[in-house]
Every structure is written in C-alpha cells, then in structure tokens.
Amino acid sequence: MFRAGLKASLRAYSASAKKFVVKQPQKANKWLLWATFSTSFGLGWLVTQHMTFADVLAKYMYDNVPENDVGLLKYRAQLQSRLEHLNVVKQLKQAGYTEVFSERQKNNTLIDRTLRVPGGISIAPRFFHNPQTRETVGIYHLGMKLTGYPFLVHGGVLATVMEDLMRESVTFAKGVSSEKTRDLTLNYKFPTFANQFVVVRVTKVEENGKTVKLYAELMDQSGDRTLVKGTGRFKT
Incomplete structure (x- = not known):
C-alpha cells in the first residue's frame, strides 16, 4: 500500500x-x-x-561655416545637380515653360535670407512660366531643419512656400514689381517629407480689377502626388 x-x-x-x-x-x-x-x-x-551623408552634415555641421567653405559649396552643388536632373524640369522645358527670374533679394527676406541655410532652403528656388496658360511653377528644396514632426515639413513652411510661389506668379502674370497678400487658404492633403524637392504650381488665375485670385497646389518632386492645395488673393 x-x-x-x-x-x-x-x-x-x-x-x-x-x-x-x-x-x-x-x-x-x-x-x-x-x-x-x-x-x-x-x-x-x-x-x-x-537623407544622404551630405544632408546629415548640412543638418549638424554647416551652421557656422563661411559661405566659401568647400564642404558647403559641394553640398549646394550637389543639390543643384539633383534639381537639374529632376524629370519635372525636363517636362516643363518640353511643355513650353520658360525659366524666369525676378528681383527677389530686395523683397523676400524670409526665403532668400532667413531660410537660406544648410538644411533649410539651401539653394534658390527655380521658377518657370508659361505665358500662354499664365501658369507658373516653382521648385523648392526643403531640408531637414524645416520639420515639425520628425521627417515631416512644418505646415507653416509649406504655407510660406505656397505664398511665395503665388506672389511670384502675380508679378509674372500682371507684369508688376510688387503685390500685397490679402488672404491665403490652404488644404493639407498629405504629409510632406523633408529633404526633397517640392513642385508648387499655379493652376488658375482670376483677375478682378487690382485683385488677383490664384489657385495653386504643392506636389512631391515627381509631380505625381498633390500634398497641399490652396487659394490666395493679392492686391496689385
């Protein structure tokens, strides 16, 4: 047992x-x-x-270097080369757009001075205009220092770029040297990743006396996805 x-x-x-x-x-x-x-x-x-290795350097190492620094010059030259080889640039030239220039340094201190830093808007934007359709296209490079959330461009920066392109479009369409923003309305469609070129395009121009109303959109660098849509009214 x-x-x-x-x-x-x-x-x-x-x-x-x-x-x-x-x-x-x-x-x-x-x-x-x-x-x-x-x-x-x-x-x-x-x-x-x-981000490339040069972009990392731009974000952390190019803040206090002189404008003639070799590394900074190479970084900006690299961006210029990337811009020149974008498909959208080739398409614009083939579609009858002409590159246009304006006296920006006197009037636009935000984009052409304050934000003209490595990791910001490091190189000058380029503008193309079609006199027949009255459409204007601007191409901007938005660096990693312009983010709100990680990797995403701040909405205020996008608004600044949209307004900048609309103002340029008014000067090209009306043949005036100055204009004043009356109001700007934006609709954010999709997050915009930093460290890429963006394409801003005016799609329609309406005139009512001295007031010009523009319809515009901001797209990714391929031109395939609309990220922001907006309208703006300007007084000439």
Whole structure:
C-alpha cells in the first residue's frame, strides 16, 4: 500500500511540474525582438530614402561655416545637380515653360535670407512660366531643419512656400514689381517629407480689377502626388 501511494504521489508531482513549465516568456521575447527589428529597419529605410551623408552634415555641421567653405559649396552643388536632373524640369522645358527670374533679394527676406541655410532652403528656388496658360511653377528644396514632426515639413513652411510661389506668379502674370497678400487658404492633403524637392504650381488665375485670385497646389518632386492645395488673393 505504501509503495502504491508513493507511486501515485510521484505521478501527481510529475504532472504538476509539467504544467508549471510554460514558454510564454520566450514567445514574448521573440515578438519583442521582431518589433525592435522592424522599427529599426523602418526608421533606417526612411532615413536612407530622404537623407544622404551630405544632408546629415548640412543638418549638424554647416551652421557656422563661411559661405566659401568647400564642404558647403559641394553640398549646394550637389543639390543643384539633383534639381537639374529632376524629370519635372525636363517636362516643363518640353511643355513650353520658360525659366524666369525676378528681383527677389530686395523683397523676400524670409526665403532668400532667413531660410537660406544648410538644411533649410539651401539653394534658390527655380521658377518657370508659361505665358500662354499664365501658369507658373516653382521648385523648392526643403531640408531637414524645416520639420515639425520628425521627417515631416512644418505646415507653416509649406504655407510660406505656397505664398511665395503665388506672389511670384502675380508679378509674372500682371507684369508688376510688387503685390500685397490679402488672404491665403490652404488644404493639407498629405504629409510632406523633408529633404526633397517640392513642385508648387499655379493652376488658375482670376483677375478682378487690382485683385488677383490664384489657385495653386504643392506636389512631391515627381509631380505625381498633390500634398497641399490652396487659394490666395493679392492686391496689385
């Protein structure tokens, strides 16, 4: 009897011991590793898609260097080359647009001076105008220092760029040297990633005496996705 009782106790102990050993901690650790890997991979991919090594230098190392610094000159030359090879630039030239220039330094201190820093709007925007359709297109490079949330351009910067292009369009369409913004209305359609060129295009011009109303949109550098739409009224 004693031996039978001992065997029964051992069987019960073995059964309880097997039930006590679980593998949940290992499973949880496995999911934690996968989550960490996926997050790191995603952030790494995002950075490599929108930042080069030169952009990293521009964000952290070019703040206090003189304008004739070799590294800074190379960085801006790289941006100019990237701009020149954008498909949208080739398409504009083929579609009858002509590159136009204006006296911006005297009137536009925000974009042409305050934001003209590495990691900001490092190079001057380029403008193209079609006199037949009265459409104007501007191409701007928005660097990593213009972000609100990580990797995303601040909405105020986008509004500034939209207004800037509309003001340029008024001067080209009306042949005037100055204008005054009356109101600006924007509709943000999609987040805008920093460290890319954006294409701002005036799609329609309406005139009512000395007031000009413009319809415009801001697109990514491919010109395939509309990121912001807006209207603005200006007095000439």
